[in-house]
Amino acid sequence: MNNSGDRSKDFTRRAFVVGAFQGMALAVLGGRLAWLQLAEGGRYKTLSDKNRINTKMTAPSRGEIVDRFGVPLAINNQNFRILIIPEQTNDLAESLQKLTNLIDIDDRRIKAVIEKSKRSASFVPMEVADNLNWDEVAKIEVSLDDLPGMSIDEGEVRSYPFAESTGHLIGYVGAVSKTDLNGDPVLTLPGFKIGKTGIEKSFDKELRGQAGNKQMEVNVRGREVRELEEDASLDGKRVSLSVDAELQRYCQERLAEHKSASAVIMDSKTGAVYAMASQPGFDPNLFTKGISAEQWEALMANPAFPLNNKAISGQYPPGSTFKMITALAALEGGFSTPNTKVSCKGRYEYGKDRFHCWKLSGHGNMSITSALMRSCDTYFYQLATEVGIDNITVMAKRFGLGEKYGFDLHEERAGLMPTKEWKLGRYGQTWRPGETIVSSIGQGYLLATPLQLAVMTSRLINGGKAVKPWLVGYVDDKKMYPDQWPSIGIKQSYLDLMKEGTDRVTNHKEGTAYDARIIDEGMEMGGKTGTAQVKKINRADRARGIMNEDLAWKYRHHALFVGYAPLDNPRYVVSVIVEHGGGGSAVAAPIARDLLLETQKRNPAISDIKLSNVIEKPKQYV
Amino acid sequence: MFDTVKLNTDQSILQKLQHLGWGMVFLVSLVACIGFAALYSAAGGDLNPWASKQIARFLVGLVGLVIIALIDIKIWYRLTYPIFIVGFISLIVVEAIGHTGMGAQRWIDFGFIQIQPSEFMKIAVVMALARYFHAVGRDDMRSFRFLLPAFVLIGLPVGLVLLQPDLGTSLMIVMAGITMIFLAGAPIWMFIAGGIITAASMPVAWYFMHDYQKRRVQTFLNPESDPLGAGYHITQSKIALGSGGIEGKGFLQGTQSRLNFLPEKQTDFIFTLWAEEWGLVGGLFLLFLMALIFIYGIAISLNCRHAFGRLLAMGLVVNFSLYVFINIAMVMGLIPVVGAPLPLVSYGGTSMLAALVGFGLILSCNIHRDSKLPRMQ
Numbered sequence: 001m002n003n004s005g006d007r008s009k010d011f012t013r014r015a016f017v018v019g020a021f022q023g024m025a026l027a028v029l030g031g032r033l034a035w036l037q038l039a040e041g042g043r044y045k046t047l048s049d050k051n052r053i054n055t056k057m058t059a060p061s062r063g064e065i066v067d068r069f070g071v072p073l074a075i076n077n078q079n080f081r082i083l084i085i086p087e088q089t090n091d092l093a094e095s096l097q098k099l100t101n102l103i104d105i106d107d108r109r110i111k112a113v114i115e116k117s118k119r120s121a122s123f124v125p126m127e128v129a130d131n132l133n134w135d136e137v138a139k140i141e142v143s144l145d146d147l148p149g150m151s152i153d154e155g156e157v158r159s160y161p162f163a164e165s166t167g168h169l170i171g172y173v174g175a176v177s178k179t180d181l182n183g184d185p186v187l188t189l190p191g192f193k194i195g196k197t198g199i200e201k202s203f204d205k206e207l208r209g210q211a212g213n214k215q216m217e218v219n220v221r222g223r224e225v226r227e228l229e230e231d232a233s234l235d236g237k238r239v240s241l242s243v244d245a246e247l248q249r250y251c252q253e254r255l256a257e258h259k260s261a262s263a264v265i266m267d268s269k270t271g272a273v274y275a276m277a278s279q280p281g282f283d284p285n286l287f288t289k290g291i292s293a294e295q296w297e298a299l300m301a302n303p304a305f306p307l308n309n310k311a312i313s314g315q316y317p318p319g320s321t322f323k324m325i326t327a328l329a330a331l332e333g334g335f336s337t338p339n340t341k342v343s344c345k346g347r348y349e350y351g352k353d354r355f356h357c358w359k360l361s362g363h364g365n366m367s368i369t370s371a372l373m374r375s376c377d378t379y380f381y382q383l384a385t386e387v388g389i390d391n392i393t394v395m396a397k398r399f400g401l402g403e404k405y406g407f408d409l410h411e412e413r414a415g416l417m418p419t420k421e422w423k424l425g426r427y428g429q430t431w432r433p434g435e436t437i438v439s440s441i442g443q444g445y446l447l448a449t450p451l452q453l454a455v456m457t458s459r460l461i462n463g464g465k466a467v468k469p470w471l472v473g474y475v476d477d478k479k480m481y482p483d484q485w486p487s488i489g490i491k492q493s494y495l496d497l498m499k500e501g502t503d504r505v506t507n508h509k510e511g512t513a514y515d516a517r518i519i520d521e522g523m524e525m526g527g528k529t530g531t532a533q534v535k536k537i538n539r540a541d542r543a544r545g546i547m548n549e550d551l552a553w554k555y556r557h558h559a560l561f562v563g564y565a566p567l568d569n570p571r572y573v574v575s576v577i578v579e580h581g582g583g584g585s586a587v588a589a590p591i592a593r594d595l596l597l598e599t600q601k602r603n604p605a606i607s608d609i610k611l612s613n614v615i616e617k618p619k620q621y622v
Numbered sequence: 623m624f625d626t627v628k629l630n631t632d633q634s635i636l637q638k639l640q641h642l643g644w645g646m647v648f649l650v651s652l653v654a655c656i657g658f659a660a661l662y663s664a665a666g667g668d669l670n671p672w673a674s675k676q677i678a679r680f681l682v683g684l685v686g687l688v689i690i691a692l693i694d695i696k697i698w699y700r701l702t703y704p705i706f707i708v709g710f711i712s713l714i715v716v717e718a719i720g721h722t723g724m725g726a727q728r729w730i731d732f733g734f735i736q737i738q739p740s741e742f743m744k745i746a747v748v749m750a751l752a753r754y755f756h757a758v759g760r761d762d763m764r765s766f767r768f769l770l771p772a773f774v775l776i777g778l779p780v781g782l783v784l785l786q787p788d789l790g791t792s793l794m795i796v797m798a799g800i801t802m803i804f805l806a807g808a809p810i811w812m813f814i815a816g817g818i819i820t821a822a823s824m825p826v827a828w829y830f831m832h833d834y835q836k837r838r839v840q841t842f843l844n845p846e847s848d849p850l851g852a853g854y855h856i857t858q859s860k861i862a863l864g865s866g867g868i869e870g871k872g873f874l875q876g877t878q879s880r881l882n883f884l885p886e887k888q889t890d891f892i893f894t895l896w897a898e899e900w901g902l903v904g905g906l907f908l909l910f911l912m913a914l915i916f917i918y919g920i921a922i923s924l925n926c927r928h929a930f931g932r933l934l935a936m937g938l939v940v941n942f943s944l945y946v947f948i949n950i951a952m953v954m955g956l957i958p959v960v961g962a963p964l965p966l967v968s969y970g971g972t973s974m975l976a977a978l979v980g981f982g983l984i985l986s987c988n989i990h991r992d993s994k995l996p997r998m999q
Contacts, residue, residue: 007807007929008932010807011805011807011924011929011932011933011936012924014804014805014807015805015920015923015924015932015936017804018801018804018805018920018936018940019916019917019920022913022916022940022943022947023913025943025947026909026912026913026916026947028951028956029909029947029950029951029954029956030905030906030909032951032954032956033863033897033902033905033906033909033954034902034906036860036863036864036954037863037864037866037867037868037897037901037902037905038867038868038902040864041864041865041866041867041868043864044860044861044862044863044864044865045864045865045867047861047864047865048861048862048864048865048877048878049865051858051861051877051878051881051883052877052878052881052883217877217881218881219881219882219883220881220882220883225881
């Protein structure tokens, strides 16, 4: 019994030892728990949030581009896409198969996705289908649980309702390239588009907007569970143009019969551009919806360069449309008077050289106005030899030739107005007087863009105001254009003389564009024809066999016309160039007439640029 | 003096129920309820798939617990070795036909239930040791000859469990067995010598370990070295615990578990889920309940008048506490991940039933604390 009692006591002692160990163990566990949750709690809280919170950028909506009446020229259409993350599927092929039971997808597309999945990381979302309609979206939405790894992504796709009519003007958006990256985080968003040409490019910063942030709670597989917080994105601003979209469309269509042509319609008083067309056009929607290789090849192979906006980047010899500048340089410089007469014998001799007037039989006795009316070359040859090239170029620059305006489209080119110094620098040769003679009728080195010719014409008939052309009237409600333009300081009587001459071009029986005159009362136009010689076919060209139709076209004359209307207090100015079109009076003048007539009928200048949509936004453009 | 006291050795069922030790049943139920709540949360606020099954198992197990407790300790005493033999055979069966799960063979599939014999073997080993030492005189404990059969009783099942292979369970059987030997009165020098030998044999053990076991030990030593691989579990568990703070994220608000960052949250990492949602307060409360259970069990052991009951009750408490320590220490990154559930709380049939069987036996010791058990039989 004693033994039993001792044993019991010993057990009790030993049981207490075991109990003490258990107590210690519990204390260690409790201490560890307190350490983790108190001392380290903050650190682990952060880690926990990092685990579960996925911060993602949200794309801003790109700003709309509208015309002066609020008609949308560039809008965002909803674009529903199906994305699949291969990692989250059990079997990619099986998941895709399930999808084909719900919506129509090309077999080739499925194969392409599977192929692509082998080459990219398994957590990268891939697009399976896009441009889904509502029915398809609804079908997929309800069975999304049976489609592991798939999600519906609601994006936006840029759409251009006026398609080809505004291709050059508005431009298009495209994927961000490496050189575009400038630190703006929004550019790193997958699928983000930025302006590549046109207004889309030059006003990209305003249109783009600012990215937002969205904090999503994700589970361990990265699937989004819910939204925690959103710092909303700031949508891009609305850009309101001076353009009249319908006039723009008319203008583009009026040029369509020609292989390569361009035209500008602008306001001589304000500088507002109402239309600006370049033929051939292209559909900017091709670029946003995905252009096929064939379509791209076709655009690139077209000798008329459909992607170039020739209205601002095409540089042509201004031809006879330049004669007013030569005349004004002579008048202002005192080398001639309004009464100066020149006798045209169909040719002009200077030293050993002989220069022909276009009318080989000669125009006879010419005054400044009749010389303009009948486009007599000899009259200006005569003036030019006295004025000199440098004075002519100074005058040309006062009328906006040979310089860039900082126009709203970056594609604008400066053209070329030569000086003696320029030639020395460029070719290392001294200026020859014969070159001045050629320059006086807008040939030789001289180059101008259709936009510049429109600006020149505006300054001629607006009382000598230095208007500059502009397209963007408002960014949101911020006014982007000046109300007043400075004077270029030309005597009004000289300008009146030019107007009288150009009036007669179209409204006098002997005028070069009389056949293209406007007969509607109160809408009559004035203007000046031009026919620019492109290039003399030299012996080397002949040796290369330049005989075929296409190249022959390439060396035909350009047809030009600058015009204005109405005659009384003119407002609208137009310039037209038909590349290799032949004569200005026969080809360019009728186009200018139609454009000025249509412009006056629509009379866009009568109303200011509207800041809100008056026209209900159409639901879907194609 | 004990023989003069003749107390309720032949109690009626009603008397036995009165003396069952309802406090222990209450504590056990409370801990189980914490498990239900945690499982409800693990399923994202749903009784299915885990909580409902766990409740059903608990209720069945609770009835079993009471029945086991009511059965006379003498019967358990007599059944000890047969139970040990049945357990041993089922371990061999597991080795032969058992299913492979988690890289180790542990289950016997009866179709309606999967049983993990090693869980019950732990109880059988404790019972067998209690019976053996009950019969061995205290003075005999000084002799190594008398300890040898105890080593066999421990060594045979440990060998088989190691074959499965299940290092965690074998270590727990060894630790429980050694504690039993200590409680039975083995001389202290043996434990010191044993400790030295164990330390010396560590490299050998390392050599025989499976790759996945080695990896676990390695990642335990430096979990951040491989945050997305093997160390992932423990790193995520620590994040969950730590981010719980003092008050926790709130019921059903544990982001780590709800968003599946926490692996095996319904089984081995249930404590993490609990402490993430209920914070330090909830974690300490659960530890406090466990402490009360230990104390209650030790008190039952100390009140027992026979060595079998004392050793059995104490052995089972130690067995239970080892589970608790190993599981919680594991999820807090104190020891390597060994794959041990938190008894009464973790989802799992075998673990729940084994724990309740254990408490049934402890309460049987409580009811029959005054029974007379012969030294030899």
